[in-house]
Amino acid sequence: MLNTLRDLPIFEPRDLIKSIMLATLEGICMGLPYGLFVQLVRELVNRQPNYTLIIAVSCAIALVMLIRVWVTRQNTMHTGTMTYKTCATLRERLAHHFFKVPLGFFERHNSGQLSQSMNKDVEFTETIFSHHFSQFIASVSLLLTVSGCLAIYDWRLALCLLSGLPIALTIQAVMKRKANQFSESFLQGVATTNNAIMDWILGIRAIKQSGQGNNLFPKLEQQIQHTQKASIRHEIAVGIVPMLFILFSEMGFLVLLLTGLQLYLTQQVELTVFIVFLITSVRLYRALAQIALTMAEARFMQQAAKRITTLLATPTIRTKEQNLPIQGHIAVNDVTFRYSPEYPKVLDAISFTAVPGTLTALVGPSGSGKSTLLHLLARFWQVDDHKITFDGHSINAFSDASLYQQVALVSQDIHLIDDTILNNLKMVHQGLSEASIHNACQQAQCHDFIMQLPNGYDTLVGEAGDALSGGEKQRIALARALLSEAKIILLDEISAALDVRNEAALLTLLEQLKQSKTLISISHRESMVIHADNVVYLVNGQLKGTGHHEMLLQESKNYQDFWHHPDKSS
Known part of the structure; x- marks a missing residue:
């Protein structure tokens, strides 16, 4: 004792x-x-x-x-x-x-x-x-x-x-x-x-x-x-x-x-x-x-x-607690990452850049490190100083409040608090008007299904949002990201639960968003990737190519097989 x-x-x-x-x-x-x-x-x-x-x-x-x-x-x-x-x-x-x-x-x-x-x-x-x-x-x-x-x-x-x-x-x-x-x-x-x-x-x-x-x-x-x-x-x-x-x-x-x-x-x-x-x-x-x-x-x-x-005793994120503005210039500089010293590398010497007004697609077979890379950009895990920078500032320089007000992540694993849909949307910041909330939900294609619920925006979502489907929660998370006015939006396979009509609406939304933001998206649909300004192609944690989708199809047999003959890609 x-x-x-x-x-x-x-x-x-x-x-x-x-x-x-x-x-x-x-x-x-x-x-x-x-x-x-x-x-x-x-x-x-x-x-x-x-x-x-x-x-x-x-x-x-x-x-x-x-x-x-x-x-x-x-x-x-x-x-x-x-x-x-x-x-x-x-x-x-x-x-x-x-x-x-x-x-x-x-x-x-x-x-x-x-x-x-x-x-x-x-x-x-x-x-x-x-x-x-x-x-x-x-x-x-x-x-x-x-x-x-x-x-x-x-x-x-x-x-x-x-x-x-x-x-x-x-x-x-x-x-x-x-x-x-x-x-x-x-x-x-x-x-x-x-x-x-x-x-x-x-x-x-x-x-x-x-x-x-x-x-x-x-x-x-x-x-x-x-x-x-x-x-x-x-x-x-x-x-x-x-x-x-x-x-x-x-x-x-x-x-x-x-x-x-x-x-x-x-x-x-x-x-x-x-x-x-x-x-x-x-x-x-x-x-x-x-x-x-x-x-x-x-x-x-x-x-x-x-x-x-x-x-x-779990190590905490070491930051300089600075409140710095972000315009949306992203640089990933030779990033190598493993979850633990005894684990193999998940990412090996990855480098690319993204600028405001563009959509960058992260593609590759399952287990290639796409989600890990996206999570590193959201600072789920810490990398060495200046391995990832926003507008030239190391990702470790930003305070949590400053970073997550300007970088929004829409993942597949969405957690909503046991409250109303409206209060989950208002979590972004106080003072949001009803019109701005409805507008963001319409852009995220969730306004219609919300209005069909018994209490509309006042419907309780249940513990961890369990009263909603995965696709519904993801669209609410997208609306929340739109309301945050973040300069960088990270999207984890947000088109997975959409039909053709909603996918087309999402593409239109992404085109509008990237006019003032930097978008990084994981996607397994070629119909989404062809609209990207830059593609980062990963295989087994290694960078196998960057560039426009059409260019990679012409220059990389492996990339071409990934889309058209998945059993041959490696």
């Missing part, structure tokens, strides 16, 4: 020290009455009891218990307030960090994983510290206090009482690493199942429409049942650690009983002292059981903290 505090420094040191001190004092107040109880019993059974001492000890016990009530109240309030405040801060830190990481980070981490870290993992931390942390410190303090008080009366019996603890601690240390590995594997399985459930819920409409529900549901059911069985195995395997700790620590009671009888029979210890040791052992072993259970619970928190710290 203390290692977790070191790895996940979310608490103010002053607050944490105060919480530890209060919990320690609470444990002392719980343990002292047992030490005073020995003296009280000795006087009560004495043939000539000292009533003054009896009253004094009784008052002392009552006073300590009253102090304990106050300390417990203060500790509960302070620890609870500290935990809830700092865990809220942790969620804010995660949210703020997610805002600063490369946008490509969200392609590698699905919403289920991130949701688990921001909710369940933080909740684990919250539960441990708000309910178990103080109990752990207080139990340790109680253990030391009771042991110290009893040792004053008979150190031999005190050692017997704790004789099983070294064995219990050794077993705990030996099995801890294996249990941690088991817990990590189990929690990863739970996360996988949560992701599968979320994917099923989000995609249930498409699954039903495909008619594959009866085939796909058994796989989800199998995953859930596998997690259920893994949960039972995990409880059996990991739960044995605290059980063994409690079992071996309580073996000290047997040693205490046998040793105490021997000492009493040889008149080396008073009967009252021996009986009080037996009575007190119940409370002491209860404290040891609490310590064991808290350490077991802390194992889950350690795994949660590990996932949280891993997310917080």
Whole structure:
């Protein structure tokens, strides 16, 4: 648990020290009455009891218990307030960090994983510290206090009482690493199942429409049942650690009983002292059981903290936070990119330029790096300074606000907030007039279908826009890009869901847009590419040609095969 505090420094040191001190004092107040109880019993059974001492000890016990009530109240309030405040801060830190990481980070981490870290993992931390942390410190303090008080009366019996603890601690240390590995594997399985459930819920409409529900549901059911069985195995395997700790620590009671009888029979210890040791052992072993259970619970928190710290350690985009205007001159200079050092190159020495008033088409077979290149232009991932420039300024020089106000991406994976269509469009910036919104939607060919919805522009789109089809969401995203007044618009296969009539309207729109903007588009339709001013042809992450479509058809046999004989292109 203390290692977790070191790895996940979310608490103010002053607050944490105060919480530890209060919990320690609470444990002392719980343990002292047992030490005073020995003296009280000795006087009560004495043939000539000292009533003054009896009253004094009784008052002392009552006073300590009253102090304990106050300390417990203060500790509960302070620890609870500290935990809830700092865990809220942790969620804010995660949210703020997610805002600063490369946008490509969200392609590698699905919403289920991130949701688990921001909710369940933080909740684990919250539960441990708000309910178990103080109990752990207080139990340790109680253990030391009771042991110290009893040792004053008979150190031999005190050692017997704790004789099983070294064995219990050794077993705990030996099995801890294996249990941690088991817990990590189990929690990863739970996360996988949560992701599968979320994917099923989000995609249930498409699954039903495909008619594959009866085939796909058994796989989800199998995953859930596998997690259920893994949960039972995990409880059996990991739960044995605290059980063994409690079992071996309580073996000290047997040693205490046998040793105490021997000492009493040889008149080396008073009967009252021996009986009080037996009575007190119940409370002491209860404290040891609490310590064991808290350490077991802390194992889950350690795994949660590990996932949280891993997310917080994700490198953020390094920018100069400059607010620079963009006219639309793009230069890609010898860009080489791989998603991770151990992964192969996705792009290798790619160079091209684009200027305002033009449409550049990115074409190539699947896996050639088109989407990666488009995402690099949107700064989903970071490249070295000046590898990509806008108007001569490195893409890394722009602040997020400045960049995304002037560079708009319309991708195939569109995320809309769970709100109305109108509010999703207004996200671009406040103060948009109804006329400008309708005009942008008409240009993006989504006004007609919006007006056919039950509530028009006030229709709720559902979670992640799930109430709309992929093509409808993409056209709303295009309208949003038009409303942004961006100088650079990046388009990811926006013609895929269009029929011939709508495709012709889209071509007309692109011709209008490029008069004042720079357009970069991925397209697999030759009918779209022939209207491009420049084509960037990629194969296996390498640049195989640039120029106008007709020119490339004449100069490149490979490019010609790509369009007319795809099975021959490479």
